[in-house]
Amino acid sequence: MGRYSQLPRLVPSSRELISRNKMVELKFGRHTVEAFEGDTIASALYGAGFRIFSRGFKYHRARGLLCVSGNCPNCLMKVDGIPNVRACLTRIEQGMKVEHQNAWPTLNRDLFSLIDRLDWALPIGFYYKTMHRPRALWSISSALIRRVAGLGRLDSIASESLPIEYHRFQQTNVAVVGGGPAGLSAALAAANSGVDVTLVDEQSTLGGHLRFENRMRTLGGEESRNVISALSAKVEAHERVQVILDATVIGRYEDNLLGISTPGGLIHLRAQSIIAATGSLEVPLTFERNDLAGVMLGTGIQRLINLYRLKPGQTALVATTNDQGYYTALDLLEAGVRVAAIADTRPEFRSDFDAAVTLKGNGVLVLPGHAIVRAEGTRTVIGGVVAAIEADMPTTKERQFDCDLIAMSGGFQPANYILRQSDVGIGFDSEFDEPVPISSSTAIRPAGDVTGFHNPHVATLQGRLAGLSVAKTLGMQVPVDTISQVEVELRNAETTYRDKVQVRPAPIDSEAGVKQFVCFCEDVTLKDVVQGVGEGFADIQTLKRYSTTTMGPCQGKMCHKRFVEIVSDQTGMSPDEVGSTTARPPIQPVTLGTLAGPGHMAWRRTPIHNRHLIAGAKIIETGGWQRPHSYGDPHDEAKAVRERVGIIDVSTLGKLDVRGLDAGQLLDFVYTHRFSDLRPGRVRYGLMTGDNGTIMDDGTVARLTDDRYYITTSTANVETVEQWFKWWMADRQICAHVTNITAGYCAINVAGPDARATLAKLTDVELEPKKFRYMQVKSGQVGGIPAMLLRIGFVGESGWEIHVPSEYGEEIWNALLTAGEEFGITPFGVEAQRILRLEKMHIIPSQDTDILTTPFDISADWAVKFDKGDFVGSGGLRIAKERGVRDILVGFKMRGSAVPNDGDAVVSESGLPIGRITSARLSPTMGTGFGYARVPVEVGVEGGVIHIRVNGINHLADVTLRPFYDPDGVRLRE
């Protein structure tokens, strides 16, 4: 518990990302830390003196900052309840709550670190070797391992307060991934040639590695940092370039789709062409205790110095296999850190290498032909030992240096993940000691450090060439001269670089100690990997799975290069033969919330929705719509329909307009009975099956004129039915037009003994039983509104469905309520409707039928017309007819007071399930439970008795095949 403020930072620099006059406070565990705006969590904590940031996955060893670029697991923390956040990329905010992970009780004193002393008991593959016997032990041991090993935990409380992450779908001509010198040059060249460019970078500012390092002090005669900021400004201001920062490309998918994780959510970016200017990652060296806090990648140190102006230590030891270590050393000197020595694996001091000469001139001890063999210290570095190399192995000629910082550079791993997720070939370049792209593709082109050339001059030329070539491919006028000029310039620059490049991989000495970590994510050591190869896992893909190397959160970013080198060394295969592991997405860790996005269900509302809300309706979500369940008591509403008059908003019904020469032929084909003989002005019930004869949907078909039909479908099925119609039209070449007009029409059902009297007040259409018969359709004005009146009766009373254009919905609803006031008109909801239709035994497809139900199973034999010739379902229905009905849908009425639930079981006398309840309700008119049951045909007979299991108790019910209410349909026709 305490308050920490920042230790003095280095003198201000034009490249720093912090605002020194703005302070921000965050919580780190129980501590309060004050830091500058612009700091990341990592730089804020480092600046306040913290050195231990996490504990190892397996051994719980103390870990400090390593890469400072979001590519290693060392700074994963829990931030505002979200686990595994990369502290080095996350900028601080006022009041942010940061907690450590995977340590108990504290980061500094983690009791689990005792495991570190048990390493002899935890060899590679110890899961497979030790945990399989006795079997019963597995559940205990796996629970223990899960408690001790691993990363952060997700609080269920926190997940509720997580931000909603949206998905955005974008497209662009050219996507440039990476905003370093190559990416910026590519974006500018492409945009200047007239194509649209989207530039994506993981950092908060453009510039790539030139933001923080001085690999090349000048570019074309100017200071490289000035060149890059001018280039960034041009790109950001370009009208054809969209720049997306703080955005991580998590994968490249088919047809050039990039998944991009951003703070606001996931972007799906479809690009005609991609330029992969993804750069490269500096990787660690393996030596004893190479994981101590204070052992860092050189570029990580340079980020701390140049972006956050932190003094990383007092005395540093630098170990390198390439030029990069020298640039780090220069920055260290500039930051006032004493450089004890530079151990360089390459055998000779090069007097033509400016950085080396400068360092020597400043009194730095340069040791060519030396490798670091161990770090000293328990949790943080207190010293380091280097040894002379002979015959590719370290000798006993050792030198010790006291230091609190070790800067290492094991060379570069190209960030070639999106290239490997495309058809670009990758091969190993032994001069560069790196895998490089060896074949090209028009869909994706590499540029910059990812090609193995670590030189900003080469990078800018590669970028420019890629940008021009892409523009040309996309049909832009790009002068051939311009392209060939850049090509010549690039070839010269590449040759110059290649002539000078010198890399020498560090020796591999598994005897030098058991704490030489290869994989920091999964705590895999050099000894483990060597042993794995020794046990026969010589193939990199199987060794990966056996050892879990490259399988942690960093997905091999820190360990892949060294992993390949070790396998190559142990097997004698060349790195090209060893190959690489598969680069699957996601390239960087991504939360499930990001992938899932927000809830996608968009609920539709009817034109009368607001009326229902004002009337106090209880709204339910069903079939893709929000509808009134009831306005009060559903039983009162049902009663009102039976005794007086009720109205219900049925705008949710699917509505299809079918017209054209072959409209009748189409309907004859897709429904089980005939419609071509339906007279205009008449309505007929329609039942639709698949070709196998099982029920798909039902509805009403009204013939308005000779060549025009108006069809209603179940609420949830209209989309399916529309596609179904159109599919058969396409397949059979039927000439008709099907239009989905569901949203265009509002529909209201007015039903009950007083429905006619209510409606008569509003319309001139003759409603008398003999003038307007059951199953007829007429057009006319209702309350001055053009309407279509269908006399049908889902709820079993005399009534009309009034269809009007949606914009008149509210008006006609109000008019009906006013007209019916004297009769006690009552609006009713879905629940009352379900009770009423169940009393009439009208089915709801998918509720009372399933994917095996045929029309014969619901006793709708009358709706199947085999005599009309071929139709959809004719084959399946013939088979069903010949086979006979096995399970039948019947009505049931409870003998006692129990009311079953939808889905309850119908059981035999011995208690075995033989059927199920498809719909059940308490009937307000009968006062008992009743409904629909699907049962074997032997018990599904008039007067039969079935047993229904309700809440574990069997109850008796009587079977009926006739509707409970008005079985002869007299009231419908009145």
Added chain:
Amino acid sequence: MALLIECPNCGSRDVHEFRHGGEISDLSERKGISDSDLELTKYFYFARNNAGDSKEWWYHSFGCRQWFVAYRNTVSDQIRETEWPEKRLDS
């Protein structure tokens, strides 16, 4: 699945706008009332599921709402060609 599909009416669109409608093969050839139970059963329940070239129905549900025919390689997911079903019947 991340894929671009060339709708014969609307042009190149994202796969999310489409619905896949099954293969067009000898097994999907329509059978009716006069076909044998065996033929009907094969038609209802079997598909070639060819690993490789496949001729398929696709529906542009978030576009022109029309069915068309696509030739897709089910292994590489490359769509070689799309066309209206009229052409399919002519050929």
